[in-house]
Amino acid sequence: MAKKNSTSRFEARLRRPVEPRDASWAFVVLPAEASARLPRRGRTTVEGTLNGQAFRATLEPDGRLSHWLKVDEALREAAGVAIGDAVVLEIAPVAKEPEPDLPPDLRDALADAPEARAAWDSTTTLARVDWIHWITSAKQPATRAKRIADACDMLASGKRRVCCFDPSGYYSKAFGAPEAADAP
Known part of the structure; x- marks a missing residue:
């Protein structure tokens, strides 16, 4: 809200x-x-x-x-x-966060894991935003693939939110604004 x-x-x-x-x-x-x-x-x-x-x-x-x-x-x-x-x-x-676009690789993985897909569908929009953010923030293709597999496993086991993920990047320093080409 x-x-x-x-x-x-x-x-x-x-x-x-x-x-x-x-x-x-x-x-x-x-x-x-x-x-x-x-x-x-x-x-x-x-x-x-x-x-x-x-x-x-x-x-x-x-x-x-x-x-x-x-x-x-x-x-x-x-x-x-x-x-x-x-x-x-x-x-x-916005008054209501829009549903995030489902990346094709995650969509395919969820299609192959019906229990994970059911859990995905029962989560909140903000939880789905965070799951997708965690997956798409991977820098290497192998890390992304592992995160998709882990997400399906976690969802299938009943986890509704991605664990150990700081969506702000503050504690892990995982995110940042782009570096500016020109001085401020």
């Missing part, structure tokens, strides 16, 4: 990520005060405006109990802004 008065308005600079070098997207790290108004430190979906242009996006955790926003080329163009510009953002958490 969203916190009362959870709309935040702030100014930030659109940054270019160091990697990938040819990125057409930019990013903004939310100020701590704006992030603190959100309902959770993990992935969180918001609605808002960037220089008056409406958008809906899922914020990523930055590993510092805050979030960052990926601004794709289409939103930048619609808002009439370029990387390096100062922009005004207004954001608020």
Whole structure:
């Protein structure tokens, strides 16, 4: 559930990520005060405006109990802004977190494990967001495959939430905003 008065308005600079070098997207790290108004430190979906242009996006955790926003080329163009510009953002958490897209490899694994699929279907949307985040945050294909197998085993055994996973990245330092190619 969203916190009362959870709309935040702030100014930030659109940054270019160091990697990938040819990125057409930019990013903004939310100020701590704006992030603190959100309902959770993990992935969180918001609605808002960037220089008056409406958008809906899922914020990523930055590993510092805050979030960052990926601004794709289409939103930048619609808002009439370029990387390096100062922009005004207004954001608020969505009333109900949307169902996450099920990655094809996880979908296939759940199809082959009916008990795991039944448990998956009985979990909350936020639990599914965290399961998917845990799986997709793996850096190596072998780690991702192991996490999918482990997820199916845990779900089939009755676990409704992924254990030992900090969706904010704060305690494990597993997540972070992209490194900016330009100085702040």
